[in-house]
Amino acid sequence: MLDLHQTRIHDGRELLTRRYDVVRALSETLAAPLSAEDQCVQSMPDASPTKWHLAHTSWFFETVVLRAHMPGYRVFNEHYHYLFNSYYEALGPRQLRAERGLLSRPSLPEVMDYRQHVDASMRDFARAADEDTWSVAAPMILLGLNHEQQHQELLLTDIKHLLSRNALNPAYCAGYPASYSIGTSIQAQDVLSLGWVDCPGGRVELGHEGAGFAFDNETPRHEVLLRPYQLANRCVTNGEYLAFMADGGYRRPEFWLSDGWALSRAQDWRAPLYWQEAQEAGDGIWRNFTLHGLRDIDPLEPVCHLSLYEAAAYAQWAGARLPTEFEWEAASLGVAFDGRFLDAARLHPAAAQPGAGLQQMYGDVWEWTRSSYDPYPGFKPLNGVVGEYNGKFMVGQVVLRGGSCATPEGHIRPSYRNFFPPGARWQFSGLRLARDL
Template sequence: MRAVTSPADAAQYTAALAARYHEVRALSLALAEPLSAEDQCVQSMPDASPTKWHLAHTTWFFETLALRASLPGYRPFSEAFAYLFNSYYESLGARQARPERGLLTRPPLSEVLQYRAQVDEAMDALLATSIPVELAATIELGIQHEQQHQELILTDVKHLFSRNVLLPAHSAASQRPRTAPVALAWIEFEGGRCEVGHAGAGFAFDNECPRHAVLLPPFCLANRPTTCGEYLAFIADDGYRRPEFWLSDAWATVQAQGWRAPLYWREIDAEWHIFTLHGERLLDADEPVCHLSFYEAAAFANWAGARLPTEFEWEAAIGSAACDGHFIEAGRLHPEAAHPGTGLLQRFGDVWAWTRSSYDPYPGFRPFSGRASEYNGKFMVGQLVLRGGSCATPAGHVRASYRNFFPPAARWQFSGLRLAREC
């Protein structure tokens, strides 16, 4: 959060915060608008959540962490919602088990929308006052938190619709520009002593801090993410049947789950199709491969005679580059093929890039204070870091220091890879 040095500056900052609040809240409703009430109630797997739950949980976050503590006389919409829509905050009490969120046929969607409206009205009243710096930081965290759930709304709906024999679409596809394929090339980086982590003004999650030095040997990164066509060559070479490419846990998972291609791919009459948020279509060999687990990304890299980059190599290579890319606002909701250019292409947006780095605390890590202390730190075990954002990430939400994380077998996110190797 930027510095506030005068009453006029404080009023300007609060007005900007209020505008951002409403912009983000409106986007969540816009993402849910194409869905029926039935669509928004169903949970397709334990890792996913119903859209209705996402809409309510992000509202619960503002009500619990901002309104209850800061707005005199505020009356919660429903005391039962503290149980129904808490996610993982142990300090805030018991909650609905995550795998059972799809059982919440009540409250109905209409009541969840009333809940959002009441909290938005109360937040307007709060943001019309002179708020302390600590509260402004909590509201900014809530805005960023809702942006994370906007991506989850789309990835969870995509998984849900893929399980429906009708293969419904979330929205109509926009025109996809066609360009000449971009050949794979290697970009060299000298390494050395590099600073990583969040620096300067602006929001950052606690897991991005503190900024610190790392020492990197020289390395090379691919100029673009790995494409579907390149991944098809791995499949054609029996990549899913050759254990020499796979980590031990990965091979066990492949055998147990019967994986033979990325999630949402299927072969019909010798042609590969892919399910998207716009429905099923033929696979485009030039677009970035996505919906890979870390296990699949690492196996492909081994097969290709390369490796996955570390998160520090990725961040050092990106440097201070602008966060340009295809994000949620573009409306494409699927990675598109790289456009010709020089240097690293598709640095942000389109597809998350798995790294070889475990999700560990940085030296000197300190969690957020207060109730938000449970936000990130307690998940720093058994997870791998992803970088760069995706076509389902809101614009302005990611930055070079942003650390996403998932367990290595997760496939329902827009996760792909960019190859690395020693120079």
């Protein structure tokens, strides 16, 4: 397995080019189970069509590498600069985000031709660029690879939302691992019971350090003062969340942040996103729509597709709280990457396995924190167009940590900061409890 986040600029052209091929091929593999119709539709303004993800990630390499650094580069189609720009204001106007699903043209074959054109040009560039040009372009290539990995996860979460809106409950991919079904799940005695791990706090250095890749929002490294605290040894499970629901969790405002209570009332939340009540089985019996189709709820799996508001309400009900992102990162240092990352055969979180210390810190579900997505002290955006990559979103968002079952392996690290609005539910987002010592 190529460990992408450990790539260094001095690792050389051959290695970076090989990693480029691996990442680009995975995007097409993830799109392969989908029809052309699947790939064109947009289910909500926050999601994008699969076809758009495939084109936009190519647009990124064309814009920040080929057009900027390859003399004589032949643009595939000038109109694509408008159609597939995401949010880079410095590059001019673009297709409205909420209207990406209107792009029935270009066709899917034309988008795939675009990808092939960009890939061939990138290989030509890697062979021909002089050392000075390569030294400037290589960091942009590495950023583009990590950018595409982010879109691989979005491709899966966005297509899950789209398929969930279909009354046929279609599966993204056939088959469903036997270990997901309640009847053949791991035995109760093999499940990790909820426990608490003491964390000493104190003065800690957090943020990215070292020569491996990191996004600009993970820097600079800085000192944080933490009071002693405890973290739950695993994520909250479906079974535990069902107890919150049965105790009226969605009907009791005392557990909820004000904005969350208003949103939950306005949208009639009664369960996590993708849970469907099985009417023929009576009240309180739920099924879960997954990328493998509709399945019974497994009480041992981590609960996911929660908003920050639901996660915070559960924590309040449980007599605990959510960790800050700094508590999470300090506790995660040196912890094994034991969770499930992107695997086409298992696109769903699984139960925590028995073990000492903190489990599931990485993989399975993104973990909401109680930290606003703010710049670190001394933060400076990247130079040039890519300076718009992260910094301008540092308001009104909340940080999540750890990655999920849809995160490509090798894309996560202790300092990685994901962020979404507090009402977002379509990501594989769950929670881990914290409390003060």
